Amino acid sequence: MFATPATVLSACATLLAVLILFYTFAQAGRMRGKHKIMAPAITGHPEFERALRVQMNTVEQVVIFLPLLWIATTYFRIFGWLPATLGFVWCLGRIIYAMGYMAAAEKRGTGFVISMLANVGLLLLSLYGLLATFIAGTVL
Numbered sequence: 265m266f267a268t269p270a271t272v273l274s275a276c277a278t279l280l281a282v283l284i285l286f287y288t289f290a291q292a293g294r295m296r297g298k299h300k301i302m303a304p305a306i307t308g309h310p311e312f313e314r315a316l317r318v319q320m321n322t323v324e325q326v327v328i329f330l331p332l333l334w335i336a337t338t339y340f341r342i343f344g345w346l347p348a349t350l351g352f353v354w355c356l357g358r359i360i361y362a363m364g365y366m367a368a369a370e371k372r373g374t375g376f377v378i379s380m381l382a383n384v385g386l387l388l389l390s391l392y393g394l395l396a397t398f399i400a401g402t403v404l
Contacts, residue, residue: 281326
């Protein structure tokens with residue numbers, strides 16, 4: 265079986281999300297070492313605390329993002345490229361979030377809003393796709 269272009273694009277968005285996760289893990293670890301904050305401590309220098317919050321918030325968000333991306337990719341057929349596009353928007357939002365938060369906590373909002381809007385879009389596509397599939401009678 266060959267993957268559709270939409271599936272390949274969503275797979276690429278998924279890999280980018282995983283790379284972003286790896287980066288946040290590495291950044292938190294680097295800040296832990298730079299500021300000599302030994303595990304299991306989760307407080308210390310503000311730069312470390314911001315890096316840890318970026319990591320944890322990204323982990324929290326990816327748990328919502330990935331299922332929605334793949335449900336939308338599977339069931340939303342009108343514009344097959346749209347779920348993957350929202351996946352890349354989510355990734356961009358997370359990058360903007362991380363850069364803003366690392367600069368100053370109050371600069372995290374724009375990236376958070378972008379990634380949250382992408383999640384809401386994926387939720388709507390998922391709901392529409394599942395409902396359309398159910399109505400079409402392709403689900404027993």
